[in-house]
Amino acid sequence: MIRDICRDEVFLAQKAEPATPDDRSAAADLLETLEHHRDSCVGMAANMIGVNKRIIAFDNEGARMVMFNPEIIKKSGPYDTVEGCLSLSGTRPARRWQSIKVRWQNEHFQVRLKTFTGWTAQIIQHELDHCEGIII
Template sequence: MIRDICKDEVLLSRRAEPAGPEDRQTAADLLETLEHHKDGCVGMAANMIGVNKRIIAFDNEGSYLVMFNPEIVKRSGPYETEEGCLSLTGLRPARRWKSIKVRWQNEKFQERVKTFTGWTAQIIQHELDHCEGVLI
């Protein structure tokens, strides 16, 4: 189901709670909402649709990937940039890393680990800021 985009900064600034198998429908809604906004959005976190769970979905070089409980376990190559967001107005400064190693669970709650670089890494970091309650 396509959900409304949450713009409530109180909700957006709360740290997300761990996701479990009961949150698969939230992940499906998040993915459907992201696809609906594909012309102006490359990634979303669950709190952007009003659900305070640690779930992100993003464009992974042409196909969508959903992560449950993602965390960065290694990072390198810091840089400064500006980013926009469907939930927040305007561009905001952000410190990002060129390369990140991420540990997460897939939809079957099997652990995965992968290194992401460049634009994809930046998208993931933006969404993980949402999970941490960081308003970029």
């Protein structure tokens, strides 16, 4: 189901709760909503659709990907950039890392590890800020 985009900064500033297998439908909604906004958005966190759970969905080099309970466990190559967000107006400065190693759970709640670089790494970091309640 395509959900409305949450713009409530008080809600967006809350740290997300851990996701569970019961949150798979929220992840499906997140993917559908991301696809609906594909012309203006490359990633979303669950709080952007009003669900305070640690779930992100993003464009991974042309394929949509969902992560449950993602966390960065290693990072390198800091740089400064400017980002926009569907939940917020305008753009804001952000500090990002060129390379990140992420641990997450897939849709079967199996633990996965992978290193992401470049644009994909930047998208993931933006969405993880959402999970932490950080408003860029």
